[in-house]
Amino acid sequence: MGRYLATVAEKVAEAEDPQLLERLIKHWGFHKMSMGMIRDILMYMDRTYVPKEKLEPVYDRGMKLWIEKVLREPKIKDRLLNSALDSIRRERLGEVIERNSIRKFIQMFVEISKEAR
Numbered sequence: 053m054g055r056y057l058a059t060v061a062e063k064v065a066e067a068e069d070p071q072l073l074e075r076l077i078k079h080w081g082f083h084k085m086s087m088g089m090i091r092d093i094l095m096y097m098d099r100t101y102v103p104k105e106k107l108e109p110v111y112d113r114g115m116k117l118w119i120e121k122v123l124r125e126p127k128i129k130d131r132l133l134n135s136a137l138d139s140i141r142r143e144r145l146g147e148v149i150e151r152n153s154i155r156k157f158i159q160m161f162v163e164i165s166k167e168a169r
């Protein structure tokens with residue numbers, strides 16, 4: 053999982069600044085869907101083995117790996133924050149921006165903060 057997310061981070065980092073948020077959101081959707089499927093497949097293990105061994109549930113670990121490998125990637129971290137803040141600044145100045153991207157970006161952080169506790 054870690055190696056896969058490292059390649060995702062590389063793909064996201066390759067994006068130019070205007071497309072950075074869109075590419076991140078696209079890969080976030082794939083990651084979230086994949087983690088949901090993996091969680092469903094490993095549900096029995098999560099209910100029996102994981103608590104007994106005091107391990108982290110599969111879905112929670114997947115969300116933490118997303119944070120570690122993608123969002124905290126040095127090539128992405130600052131650019132992502134600057135891109136989001138720049139979009140908000142431009143909108144406040146009256147420019148038309150892609151609000152859907154900002155909304156999904158914020159939703160991603162809300163979902164991650166719920167799961168990564």
